Amino acid sequence: MAASLFTKEGDGMIVKAGWIFRQKAFFRKWKKSWIVVCSGGPVRVFKNKNASRPQKSYDLKMDCIVIKTGRQCQYLLPPNGIDSSALIEIVLTGDRAIKLCANDSETARMWTSALMKAQSGKDLPTPRWERRNLNKEEVLNLEYRSCWYACCRNNQVDDF
Numbered sequence: 001m002a003a004s005l006f007t008k009e010g011d012g013m014i015v016k017a018g019w020i021f022r023q024k025a026f027f028r029k030w031k032k033s034w035i036v037v038c039s040g041g042p043v044r045v046f047k048n049k050n051a052s053r054p055q056k057s058y059d060l061k062m063d064c065i066v067i068k069t070g071r072q073c074q075y076l077l078p079p080n081g082i083d084s085s086a087l088i089e090i091v092l093t094g095d096r097a098i099k100l101c102a103n104d105s106e107t108a109r110m111w112t113s114a115l116m117k118a119q120s121g122k123d124l125p126t127p128r129w130e131r132r133n134l135n136k137e138e139v140l141n142l143e144y145r146s147c148w149y150a151c152c153r154n155n156q157v158d159d160f
Contacts, residue, residue, distance in 0.1 A: 012040030015115035019049075021079055023099035030079040030101060037114045042067055043090075043098070059117040063092045067119065069112050070105070087096075 014036045022033040022045060033055070034046040041061025044054035058064075073087040078101045085105040090098040092116035 012038045012042075015039050015117050016111065019083075020111060021101040023076070023101070035100075037111075037118045039118060041118050043115070043118060058090075058092065058098060060090070060115065063094070063096075064119045065091045065093060067091075067112060067115055069108060071100075076101075088115070090115065 017036040018034070019032050019036055020029045022035070023030055036042075036044045036046065036048045036053070036054075038044075041059045043058045043060055043097075045056040045058075046054050068089040068091065070085045070087060073084070075087045076084075076087050076089060076099055078084050078087055082101060082103065083105060086102045087107040088100040088102065088108055088111055090100070092098065100111065102111055
């Protein structure tokens with residue numbers, strides 16, 4: 001397993017990790033970076049997948065002001081051959097920003113979703129079944145039997 005996929009204590013679980021273009025601040029050149037997004041808010045930028053120390057580290061839960069995507073990133077130009085709908089800009093406190101670009105708009109949506117989960121700080125996914133239509137006893141029974149991480153599908157809760 002890659003060294004960058006090990007999280008520090010308190011980081012939460014990894015929401016998304018992978019290669020994405022990141023615009024460097026000095027010459028504004030796009031460079032591929034390995035980025036790890038954790039549910040507790042940390043975003044770590046690594047030189048490569050096997051790096052043990054991050055080049056940059058950000059805390060979205062504490063520092064993120066807004067996450068812009070696509071046409072909202074008015075002053076960004078994507079790398080050659082990539083549509084502007086794949087752009088992502090994370091505006092941080094202290095006049096800082098992380099400028100990212102995925103390979104396509106679908107991948108950009110997945111990155112944006114992961115970044116928003118990290119920003120919200122929610123560690124567990126919301127169950128798919130609706131609580132509104134159940135009485136208190138049914139809710140307690142389902143919570144007791146459910147596996148919140150992986151077993152909720154098709155509005156049913158499966159037993160192990």
